[in-house]
Amino acid sequence: MSEISETLHERGRYATRTRERIAAVLRDERRYLTPHAVHELLLSRGASISLSTVYRTLELLVGLGIAAARSDEHGQNAYVFCTVQHHHHAVCRSCGRVEEVRCGPLERFARDLRNDQGFEMEDHAIELYGRCADCTQR
Ligand SMILES: [Zn+2]
Ligand SMILES: [Zn+2]
Ligand SMILES: [Zn+2]
Structure with missing residues (x-):
């Protein structure tokens, strides 16, 4: 609280x-x-x-x-x-649980994109869907 x-x-x-x-x-x-x-x-x-x-x-x-x-x-x-830090949501399709995930690899992707295609990424919105650890074990 x-x-x-x-x-x-x-x-x-x-x-x-x-x-x-x-x-x-x-x-x-x-x-x-x-x-x-x-x-x-x-x-x-x-x-x-x-x-x-x-x-x-x-x-x-x-x-x-x-x-x-x-x-x-x-x-x-x-x-x-949502916590304050930048993150994305991994949504479990089975139980609906939402986990926050950091987007470290995306920074590398943005750098490659700039180098390879000259595209300057300013923002992004990503949501991941799958099954959480609990649901995978069932
Ligand atoms: Zn969030
Ligand atoms: Zn789940
Ligand atoms: Zn991100």
């Missing part, structure tokens, strides 16, 4: 209890959750936070880099917790 409030403070936002609780749900679950699913989990934890507050706060957390969003085929957004 303190780690989350520190991040909120660093980013110039007052760490309200509501923001902390919503960020904590995402951090504990480690999978993409819809605002409805976050809302359900908050209720099960005894927090009475309105669904509209959940929607607003999730967008705020994305803006602060504490969460990432993606939209499914129905245009419904889902959210996942």
